[in-house]
Amino acid sequence: MKILYIYAHQEPKSFNSALKDTALAALKEKGHEVKLSDLYEMKFNPVLTASDFPERKNPDFFNPFLEAIKASKTGAFAPDIKEEMEKVKWADLLIFQFPIYFTSMPAIMKGWIDRVLAPGFGFNPITKSAYDTGLFKGKSAMLVTTTGAPKEMYSEGGEHGDLNKRLESITHCVFEFMGLKVLPSHIIYEASGMSRERGIEELEKCKQKMFRLGLDTV
C-alpha cells in the first residue's frame, strides 16, 4: 500500500516521536511505501486565509467555501496545500498521529484538515458528493493517538465521555464524509505518566498493529 503518515508532535525525543518511528519502520518492513508529513517540523501553517487561493474568484469578498470549490477545478491552491493534496491523491491509506488536546486534534493538525481536505477535493456539496459518494472512495484512514487521562475518564459514563465517540467528529464527519473507510483508532491511554516498560510494550503493540495493516483491516 501507499501510506501517507501525518504526524503532529513538537519533540523528537518524545514517546510520540518513538511511536511514529516504530510505525514507519514497521510499515516499510512490510513493503509499504510511506510518505511522512511531520507538521511541526514542516512548520505547517494551519490558518486558512485568502492567500490559500492565488487566483481569487472574488477578490473583494472572501468566501473560503466558494474559493475552494473553484480552486479544486483549476488546481489554483497555495503551494503548501497542493503539495499535501498530491500526497493524499497518491495514498491508499492516511494515518494521523497526534496527542489528544482537549479530546481532539492539536490546532496544527486540525488546520491541515481545514486547508488540505478542502471542499471540492474530498467532498463536493455542489454535486452532493459525500459519504457514500465521497471523493476519496477506495482509500482508508486511521487515527493513532495518545492521551494524558486514563481510559476510565474517556469511557461512556466517564468524566470526558467515550473518546471514540468524541473522535467521530473526525472519523465520521471528516473521514467517512469524504468516502474514506475508517480503520479502528489506535489509542494509547495515560501515555504521559508511562513507565519505560509500558512504553516499550506500547511500541511493540503498535509495531504488531502496523504489521497487520493490509491483512485484516484494509
Next chain:
Amino acid sequence: MKILYIYAHQEPKSFNSALKDTALAALKEKGHEVKLSDLYEMKFNPVLTASDFPERKNPDFFNPFLEAIKASKTGAFAPDIKEEMEKVKWADLLIFQFPIYFTSMPAIMKGWIDRVLAPGFGFNPITKSAYDTGLFKGKSAMLVTTTGAPKEMYSEGGEHGDLNKRLESITHCVFEFMGLKVLPSHIIYEASGMSRERGIEELEKCKQKMFRLGLDTV
C-alpha cells in the same frame, strides 16, 4: 458583566462579521463591558510550540504539559498568550463565535484554546482541579456558530449527527472541564446560502439573545 468575545472569520464583509458587530453592539447597549479577540485580524498564532514558554523547565526535552504547569505558577508564558490570559481572568463570560469547519472550530480558534487555556490555568491535573473544581468556576461560556449544512444533517439520525453533541468536545470537555457554566449554543444553520431577509432576521434574533444575557441565562 465583563465579556470576552473571541471571534474567528476572515472576511469583514461576511455574515459572521455582521453577526459579531450586532452582538457586540447589543451587549454594549445593555451596559456590558466587552473586549474583542478578533483572531484572524490579530494574526493569532494557533500553534503550540516550545517558544510559548520563555523560561523552560527542561530546555532539552519539550513536554508541553509540564512546561504549562510550571509557567502557570511563574507567569512565564509568551506575551501573546499572557495577553489573552489577562482577558480571560478579567471576563465573567467568554463568547466564542466561528463558522463550523467539519463539525468543530477552525484551527485558529482551536489553537487559541490549546495555547491560552493551558494546564494550570483553567484546570490543573496535578491538584485534580477540573469540572466541579475547575479553576474558572463562577465564569460562563457560550458558543455562537454558523453552519453550511441544514439542521436535518446536524440532528440525531442526520448524516453528521447532532451538532450540539459534536460540540460537547468544547462545551463539556473544555468549558465544563474548566468549571465554566455553559450557556446554550446559538447555532445558525445553513447560513451560507441565506437570503438577505433571513440574514436580517438572524441578526435580529442574535441581538435579542444578547439583550437577554445576564437576565435569564447567566
